[in-house]
Amino acid sequence: MSMQQPISTPTSWSETASDANFWLTLSQTVLPPYVNTCRWFAGKARPQTGFSVKTIHTLSLTDGDVAYLLVLEASYSDGVPEHYLLPLSFIPDQTVPQLSVQRADIPEKGRVGEIALNGQSGILIDAIYDERFRQVLFTSIYLNRIIPQAVGQISFQRGKGLDEGDELLNSRVLPVDSSNSAMTFGDKYFLKLYRKLFQETNPEVDMVAFLTDESSFPNIPAFGGSIVWQQPDSPDITLGMVQRMVPNDKDSWMQTGDYLNDFLYGVPNRMFAIREDVFDKVELLGRRTGELHCALYKPGADPAFAPEPFTDEYRQFLIRRFEDLLERRYALLIDNYTKLDPQAQRLAWVFMEAKEMIDTFIADFRTRPLQSLRIRIHGDYHLGQVLAVTNNQAGADFVMIDFEGEPESTISERKIKHSPLKDVAGMIRSYHYAVSAKLFNSTETAGIEPDHLQRVSDRWFYLIRDTFLDAYLDVFGAPHPLFKNNSEINFLLLIYLLEKAVYELGYEISYRPSWVKIPLKGIIDVVREIEKIRLSDGGVAHDVPMLQTGLLQVKPTE
Numbered sequence: 001m002s003m004q005q006p007i008s009t010p011t012s013w014s015e016t017a018s019d020a021n022f023w024l025t026l027s028q029t030v031l032p033p034y035v036n037t038c039r040w041f042a043g044k045a046r047p048q049t050g051f052s053v054k055t056i057h058t059l060s061l062t063d064g065d066v067a068y069l070l071v072l073e074a075s076y077s078d079g080v081p082e083h084y085l086l087p088l089s090f091i092p093d094q095t096v097p098q099l100s101v102q103r104a105d106i107p108e109k110g111r112v113g114e115i116a117l118n119g120q121s122g123i124l125i126d127a128i129y130d131e132r133f134r135q136v137l138f139t140s141i142y143l144n145r146i147i148p149q150a151v152g153q154i155s156f157q158r159g160k161g162l163d164e165g166d167e168l169l170n171s172r173v174l175p176v177d178s179s180n181s182a183m184t185f186g187d188k189y190f191l192k193l194y195r196k197l198f199q200e201t202n203p204e205v206d207m208v209a210f211l212t213d214e215s216s217f218p219n220i221p222a223f224g225g226s227i228v229w230q231q232p233d234s235p236d237i238t239l240g241m242v243q244r245m246v247p248n249d250k251d252s253w254m255q256t257g258d259y260l261n262d263f264l265y266g267v268p269n270r271m272f273a274i275r276e277d278v279f280d281k282v283e284l285l286g287r288r289t290g291e292l293h294c295a296l297y298k299p300g301a302d303p304a305f306a307p308e309p310f311t312d313e314y315r316q317f318l319i320r321r322f323e324d325l326l327e328r329r330y331a332l333l334i335d336n337y338t339k340l341d342p343q344a345q346r347l348a349w350v351f352m353e354a355k356e357m358i359d360t361f362i363a364d365f366r367t368r369p370l371q372s373l374r375i376r377i378h379g380d381y382h383l384g385q386v387l388a389v390t391n392n393q394a395g396a397d398f399v400m401i402d403f404e405g406e407p408e409s410t411i412s413e414r415k416i417k418h419s420p421l422k423d424v425a426g427m428i429r430s431y432h433y434a435v436s437a438k439l440f441n442s443t444e445t446a447g448i449e450p451d452h453l454q455r456v457s458d459r460w461f462y463l464i465r466d467t468f469l470d471a472y473l474d475v476f477g478a479p480h481p482l483f484k485n486n487s488e489i490n491f492l493l494l495i496y497l498l499e500k501a502v503y504e505l506g507y508e509i510s511y512r513p514s515w516v517k518i519p520l521k522g523i524i525d526v527v528r529e530i531e532k533i534r535l536s537d538g539g540v541a542h543d544v545p546m547l548q549t550g551l552l553q554v555k556p557t558e
Contacts, residue, residue, distance in 0.1 A: 006114035006121065013090040013117050014066045017150075023053040030113035030124070031072065031086075037109065040179050040195035041084065047077040054083065057149045057229070061132040065090075068127075069154070069239070071197065083197040085239055087127035088112065092120050105129070128181050128193065134171040137193075138185050141225035141242055142167045152231035154239070160213050161222030161244050162189070184245060189224050193240045198411040201228070202238035206415070207296075207376065207403035210305055215295035219288050220400050221246045246387055246399050255281070255388045256431070260438045260460075267445055267456055274463065281396070282431075282464050283471040285386065288398050289427065290475025293420035296375050297482055307373040307481070308417050314374065315366055317416070322362060322499050329502050330355070332509045339513050343450045347520035354527045358498070361530045365495055371484040372492060374417035379405035381423040382430035418496075420482060421489065424472060425496035428465050429504065429522060435460045436518040454521070491533065498526045 007026060011019045031051050035041050057069040070086040091103050103123055110129040115122065127133035140147070140156035147154045169186030176182060181193040194202060205226045212223035224242030231237075259278045298305055308314075333348050340348060378385065378400065387399045405414030439445055439457045473489070476482065483489050501522035508515045 006116050008116040010118055012120075016117065017056050017058050017066075017068065023056070026113075026115075026124075027051045027053050027072070030115075034112045035072070035074070035084070035086070038195075040181065041074070042179065042196060043074045043076065043082055046079070049075045049077050051075070055151050057147075057151075057154055059133070059136050059147065059154075061130075061136055063132065065132065067130060067133040067136070085193065085195050085197055087133060087193070089125050089127035089130040089133055090115070090117065090122055091125055091130075092122035128173050128183060131171060134173075134183055134185075134191075135168070137183075137191065137227065137240065138169065138171065138189070138242070139167055141227065149229075152229060152234075155228045155230050155236075156225065157228060158225040159209055159223035159242070160216075161224040162242065185242075188245055189242050190221065190245045191240060191242045193227075194238060197237055197239070199237065200235040200411055202241070202404070203379075203411060203414045204402070204404040205238050205241045206304065207378075208241065208243060210302075210376075211292075211295055214298065214301065214305075217292065217295035219292065219398060220403075246389060246401075256383055256434045257438065260435060263435075263460060264438055264442055264444055267439065267448070267453075272456070272459065274460065278464075279467050282467045284396070285398050285427075286468040286471030287475055288400070289381075289423065289468075290472045292400060293375065293377070293423070293482070294475060296377065296420070297373075299481075304415070305376050307375050309373060310370040310419075314416070318495070318499075319362055319366060322502070325499070325502050325506075326358065329505050329509075332506060336509050336513065340516055341450075341514065343454070344513075344517040344520060347517055347524055351520055351523050351527070354524075357527060357530060357534075360534075361494075361498075365491075368491065370488055370492070372419055372488045373482050374419055375482065376415070377418050377420050377423045378403055378426075379409075379414055379418075379423070380407065381426040383427070383434060384430075419492045421493045422496040424469065425493060425500050427468065428497065429500045431464050431468065432461050432522055433504075433518055435464075436521070437515070440515075440517070454517075458521075490529070494526050494529050494533075498523065498530075501526065 007022070007030060009016065009019060009022045011022060016022050028050070032048070035051065036044055052073050052075070053070050054073045055071040057071075059067045059069065061067055067087060067089045070088060072084045072086050073081050074084065075081045091106065093103070106123070106125050106129050110126045112124040112126060115124050137156075139145075141158055142162060143156070144158045145156045147156075166186065166188070169188065171183055171185045174182040174184060180195055183191045183193070185191065205223075208220060208223045209226065211217040211220055221243035224244060226238060226242070227240035229237040229239055259275065259281075262275055263273060296305065297307060299307055330352065333352065337345065337348060380402065381400075385400060385402050387401060389397050389399050435457050439453050440450070445453055473483075479485065501519045504519035505516065505523070508519055
C-alpha cells in the first residue's frame with residue numbers, strides 16, 4: 001500500500017484501540033519504513049521478519065481526544081524479538097482552531113504516515129510532537145496517577161525532585177537524536193521516554209530514584225518521577241523518567257581537555273607544569289565519587305540495593321566474562337599486529353608474554369579471601385558522564401549523569417553489584433585516555449619521539465590518578481565495610497583496571513589502530529602492579545615468567 005493510498009478505516013481515532021485490522025495493516029505497511037528511519041530503533045542492521053503491535057495503551061488528552069502508547073514487537077530471522085515504545089497521535093488535515101498542534105508544526109521525523117479515519121483524512125504522528133500528549137505525561141506524574149489499561153495499568157510515580165506548583169509547564173522536544181526521546185518542561189525538568197523496552201525496570205530509574213528519595217544525594221539531576229507499566233504476575237516495565245535539568249558549562253572530558261591544553265604547550269619546551277586548580281578539580285571529583293558510593297551503601301535498604309559479599313557465583317561471572325574477553329583480544333592482536341606502530345607492537349609483545357602471569361592473577365581472584373563488599377554502582381563511569389557545574393553556594397562542582405550502566409550488557413547484568421572500585425577504574429582509565437589522546441594526537445607534539453611522549457604522559461597521569469584515588473578513599477575513612485584494607489583495595493582495583501583496559505583494546509584495534517597503545521599501556525601498568533603483588537605475597541610460581549619489560553627498551557635517539 002503506497003503513501004498515495006493512505007490506510008482507510010471506518011473507525012474513528014478514539015475507537016481504533018479495538019480495531020485489530022487497522023493495527024495489523026499499519027504494522028505491515030506504514031510502520032516498517034517509518035521505524036527503520038528512527039534513531040532509537042536498534043534493529044536496522046538485522047534481517048527483519050516483521051513488526052506487530054503487541055499492546056495498546058490509551059491516554060486521554062485534555063481536549064477529549066486520545067493518544068496511544070504502542071508496544072511494538074520487531075522480529076528478526078535470528079535472535080530474540082525486541083520491543084519498542086511508539087506513542088501515536090492523530091492530526092486531522094483540516095485545521096481545528098482549538099487544536100494546540102498543527103500539521104505544519106510536525107518535523108519530518110515525527111510524521112509516521114497518512115491515514116483516513118471515519119472519512120477524515122490526516123496524519124499519524126509520533127505523539128512526543130503533540131503538546132497535549134507531553135502535558136498529560138507530566139501532569140500525570142505530578143498527580144501520581146494510575147491509569148488502568150486493557151493489559152495492566154500505567155503508573156505515574158512522582159519523586160522528590162518535582163516542586164509544588166509545577167503541574168502545568170510549557171514543553172518542547174529536544175532535537176537530539178538518540179536511543180531515547182527527550183522532552184523539557186519549563187526548562188526546569190527533563191523527561192526521557194525510553195524507546196527500547198526490557199522485561200524489567202530500567203536500572204537508571206532505580207538508581208536515580210534511590211539516590212534522590214532514599215539518600216538525598218545532591219550531585220545528580222534530582223529524580224522527578226517515572227512512568228511504569230505494571231502487569232499482574234510480570235515484572236514492571238519502565239517507560240520514562242523525569243529529572244531536574246542541570247545547567248552546565250561542559251562535561252568533565254571537555255574540561256579535562258581544556259586544562260590539558262595548558263600542560264601540552266609546555267611539553268615541546270620540556271616544561272612540566274600543572275596548574276594548582278587542576279588538582280583541586282580532580283580532588284573534588286574524587287570526593288564526589290566517594291560520596292556517591294557512600295550514598296549507595298545502605299545496609300538496611302531494599303534488597304536490590306543492599307550490600308553483598310564477594311560470592312563464588314559473582315567471581316565466576318567476572319572470571320568467565322574476563323577470560324572470554326582476553327581470548328578474543330589476544331586473537332585480535334595477533335591478526336592485526338602488522339598494522340600497529342613500533343611502540344604499540346612492543347607493548348603488544350609484553351602483553352602477550354605476560355599471558356601466564358595474567359592467568360595466575362585470575363586464578364588468585366577465584367580463591368583469594370575477600371571481605372570487601374559489593375553494591376550497585378554507576379557502571380559506565382568516565383569523564384563524559386560528569387557535568388561541570390557552577391553551584392551558587394559552593395562555586396564549581398560536579399553532577400553525575402547517565403546511570404543506565406554498560407550499554408553492551410543486558411539489563412540484568414547492569415544490576416549486578418560490584419565493588420565501587422569498578423567505577424573508580426573507569427574514571428582512572430578515562431584520565432589515562434584524556435592525556436594520551438591529547439599528547440599523541442596534537443600538532444604541538446608531532447615531532448617529539450614517542451617514547452619521550454610516553455614518559456611525559458605517564459608522569460601527568462600518575463599524579464592525577466593518585467590525587468583522584470587519595471581524595472576518593474579519604475571520604476570513607478578506614479576501616480570501612482566496603483573496603484576491608486589497602487591490600488584488598490589494590491587487588492580489586494587491578495582486577496577492574498585490567499578488565500577495562502582489555503575491553504578498550506578491542507575497540508581501538510577495530511576502529512582506531514593508532515590509539516591501540518593507550519589501552520596496551522594501561523594493561524602493562526596493571527601487570528607491573530600484579531608483579532609487585534606476586535613478589536610481596538612471596539608465593540612466586542617459578543614456572544610463571546616475570547614481566548618482560550626489556551622488550552620495551554629502544555635505543556635512545558636523542
